[in-house]
Amino acid sequence: MTDHDIFAALRARTIAALAELLPDLPADAFARVQMEPPRDPSHGDMATNAALVVAKPARQAPPKLAAALAERLAALPEVESAAPAGPGFVNLRLRESLLRAQVPVVLAEGERYGDGRAGAGRRIDVEYVSANPTGPMHVGHCRGAVVGDALANLLAKAGWDVTKEYYINDAGAQVQALAYAAYWRYLQALGTTMDEDAYAQLIPGGLQYKGEYLIPVGQALRDRFGASLASQDPDHRVGLLGPDHWLETVRDFTVERMMEAIREDLAMLGVVQDVFVSEAQLVREGKLEQAEKLLFDKGLIYRGVLEPPKGKTPEDWEPREQTLFRATQFGDEVDRPLRKSDGSGTYFANDIANHLHKIERGFAELVHVWGADHGGYVKRMQAAVAALSGSTVPLDVVLAQIVHVVKDGQPVRMSKRAGTYVTLRDLIDEVGRDAVRFTMLTRKADAQMEFDLDKVVEQSRDNPVFYVQYAHARCRSVLRSAGDPPAGDLALAPLDSLTDPAELALIRRLTTWPRTVEAAAIAREPHRIAFFLHDLAGDFHVLWNKGRDDATLRFIRADEPEATRARLALVAATGTVIRSGLAVMGVTPVEEMR
Template identity: 85%
Template structure:
């Protein structure tokens, strides 16, 4: 019985068996039943927790129920053996002919193999990057960009309707600081006699952004506006004359640069939402009114911060959101002393905008330094949506870039940092994307510029790409037989343990997609591909030692065709996984 996802198929079989054994239980009693790979492959191909999660409802000891369930499952045509284990698990070993029969499914489905229905077509918004438009993309943004983009691809493969979103933080103090810096570059383009230090003395908070990337912006301002934004002689003019114009012009230029940087990384987001535009449209007031109507806004005084109280802290009445009703530690202020919205309030407006667009689920990818912000934002979304729409936050830890054993330093405000383009130019887009997914997002990682281009099995980028290149080399040597030809191959020729291990890995791909999507963990795809490549390389090396395992055997065309089917299926799944990661598979290694 060929099927697309053998784990889903066996889960359905397990639930059918439970229904027969426990007819008194309603179908919803089996919702938590899972069928997964066992932790130890020696225990079989699959394991189910069915007896553990249903035993209490059935008023039966889980081990007793597991024994009865195993007897039922052992009679299935797909199952070689079923055995109860531990406190109530059932381990399953599948028939080899059932496993081999999955290869035609892979070949017939192509790279869509692994496409799932876990998302059930639900609309989901994935917001990622959302860097302040104050400079070019740097390596600190890169990990979140890759994780977010791969996660969005993964969710789409798992059956969600995905929108990729960038939220432009263009309404805060940092953007005003950027405008002052761009204005300085504009004055320089006009030939001002002021020194940078003299100009900085007139800047509120000092001149914060000094990177050379603003020089072209200053020149563009001069070309667009001439001397109209400055006093005669290229001197500074009053802020009311230029600040808004320069801010908007500079943000637009920075966003053009950011879009270009993201495109170089292979990231193309669907929607760009401006914070400033939402504020102008009154979205903050709408959100505040909605929360007030629910009784979630009040005037009050917060307790002083825990630990050392700042010297300038003083109790004062504020407009507060009852975040504690939704799991946050404290209620949160929505208005500053000047009456404008807090950063948090503007974020609430952004999330109201998302909810108004009808998303059923929201996902954010943030830097790890935003970890303390998660609960308050989840509280706001729960309040706005009456707890109907979940917000998942994936935190991406910092990346330490090293070269020749030495750390590569970066400092955004000084303009002496490693840009995203630097990284791509150094090692290539595919290597950047793959490497950024070789660790769980919330684990710190070291990006070694030397190792990423190293051609060894210790470099997962090379290791996986080499497996695909080897597959393609084998298939080209036999004139690239079509899937139709390979599907008809006599697959019973595939009976070596190494061949069956590779088939088992291939058939785990749909389950991997679903599990990784639901866990919001795209790094699992990189791990899977590495394991798949390892299984393939093992078989390749076995063929060097044992001629009966070679893929091409001129004297045995039927055996060759069966092995080519296995090779083609392997290449197909590698391409399917690399597509999720946004990485281009290579045809040959150079």
């Protein structure tokens, strides 16, 4: 058996054995059968829950069914042994010849090894970053950008048809506040004598965005429009013109400039999205009204009064009739308002319009990566998507926790340019794009992270970025020393000499790559790829170090050409899988460490 994914192949053989044991069971009874690496490697190479999940419909005791299944699986030519375990599991140990046969499979497929069929070509929209275009990208955006981009790459590798999307939040009060801030920088570029405090008192909400990043925007406004957007008194002093004359122009110009900067920041991080969707454009196109009509026709919109929010009492809360969406019919805690008192759409209503736009574009699945502070928003948005799609389009939300940047054990100083936070550019300039991307994926997205600038560039096994890259560099060093033999030639090498436990452990790890890709994609957990690469690098470093102590395990031995070819094949396969994993993470593999 030289299947691309031996876990999938053994799962199919397990289901076939079960079907022979239980011929009266329908095919869908086997849907939850899994074949996984056991948590404890001493238990074998694979473990299946097959007997456990079909015991109830089969009306048999799980341990008895597991024993019968183990007997059948033990008879397979690729299985060394099979034994029942626990309440209904079966542990399998594979023949070493089967494991060795996977090395040429890796070499034949190259970095395509691990490409899966779990997605079955379904169209999936992955929306991530989607930061308000009110300032430079910061560290908080960085984690969401990396997680979203790696997840999109992972889903594509697992067989989904992926679109990477950025939703531009360019409608609402924050963008208006940005326009007032840009207008202040425009007045400065024209030489106004008005001071900042005086200006702040003249505008709604005061001056909210004070970062230096808006100075070039103000200068660009001056260059484009001259003094036409400002007032001038007889003494030619520059002053504030009524917003009716400039607000829309300045807002659109500033958002465009901010999005140019955001695209540049994302490109520095290696993130290039396929689609940018404007909230303001959807509003202008009447998408909100279209969504409301669709929900109204389904009987899901009504006029009503909500109960007081938690923590509020009737004395400090004013009940009022609102346009409400029946979110509770789809699992939300309360129904949700769609219109503000001035008749404009709520933030939630505009998001409904955005999701209708996605559904109309034909996506079968939707994924969002949000900051953890949006956790309370998940159920209402899932309710809206279920209502809009008739529960045919699932929405998964990945929450990314905050990142704390430290250096020398202390929080990093804030960026002067941004005014209040560490920018993405600051971080990339400090440690490099690949280190940023890899490190952001070394924790599950919803776990808080401390990004230690010193450790990220440290050359030690405690630094996972270095540890994995060093393994790849060692693979390349070995192959260069051997003259870089073509992978096709190495795939023909006899592998019977690969018998050391460290060699077999490395091969076992390589065989789990396709299953890792599939499981990580289904769970929407790209950090699993970083974990896998760290473990794979560890197995390779163990074998490398054994070769330093035992000359018979060295990769290149002039007196044993066949054993050398076999080990070079294993080294090449290891480097191939590391590159495949790094490609998912968006990280460039290094050829040598300096």
